[in-house]
Amino acid sequence: MCCSRILGYFAMAARYNMSLSAQLAKIHDDATAERLLTVAADLMDAQGQTALSVRRVADAAQTSHRAVYALFGSMHGLLDALATLGYRDLATRVGELVPTDDPVADLVRAGVVGFRGFATSRPAPFRLTFDEISPAALQQNRVVEAAIASYDALADWVARVLDAGLIDPSRTDADCIFAFHATCQGLACSELAAQPPPAGPGFWRGVAPRDFDAV
Known part of the structure; x- marks a missing residue:
């Protein structure tokens, strides 16, 4: 019984995360992606690739760091x-x-x-x-x-x-x-x-x- 509840909890959490990711992808559209890429390229030109981070790019693009994850998956994805x-x-x-x-x-x-x-x-x-x-x-x-x-x-x-x-x-x-x-x-x-x-x-x-x- 206990194991069933635990498995059920993980299944529910997985469904929630998938739903949240889908919602975030809808909220953060192509315009946001383009802005993030433009800002990241500008930061790279000014300070080099090592200066990039999810938070710095998101802050410069005036959006949340979740937008980077929703649109690109990770910094490597960006x-x-x-x-x-x-x-x-x-x-x-x-x-x-x-x-x-x-x-x-x-x-x-x-x-x-x-x-x-x-x-x-x-x-x-x-x-x-x-x-x-x-x-x-x-x-x-x-x-x-x-x-x-x-x-x-x-x-x-x-x-x-x-x-x-x-x-x-x-x-x-x-x-x-x-x-x-x-x-x-x-x-x-x-x-x-x-x-x-x-x-x-x-x-x-x-x-x-x-x-x-x-x-």
Whole structure:
């Protein structure tokens, strides 16, 4: 009898917690989630990732710390969401470019506007997305999908260069996209680390299409 009552109590408590979580998720909507992510990114840029905590982010966003748990599950969940947002940011920057009649110059511009634009405007989120993302985050479907989207955003620009016969036809789209993505990521990370390429900080601005011939 005693065991039955105890089991019944735990079952009731579990149902209550599930109900409370559902109610909190309804109370804290997408606008709250967006505000929390924006505030967290700003705090990261100002003070670094180690300055983040559930309470600090919630206080800065003028909401309760329960909102963080309801929307992201934990601080790690919030960081994973920031990384997901970072991949999407890159995809958006590259996707908004308007093509010209020079496919190689356009591809280079995708690197300068997309990668460098993201890195220099939001350095801490950029580092989180490309350097500091946790292995566990990369096992999550939403994070993986956003990461793939950042590669897909380059696909059309690479395809135009391939179609123009300016890349060795033995190289696949995937090879070229990965090589270009890795090159731009490396340049951006080097600049953020105050270790610019040999040409100096102005390398990105003066880059020419021929500089990417090897890619």
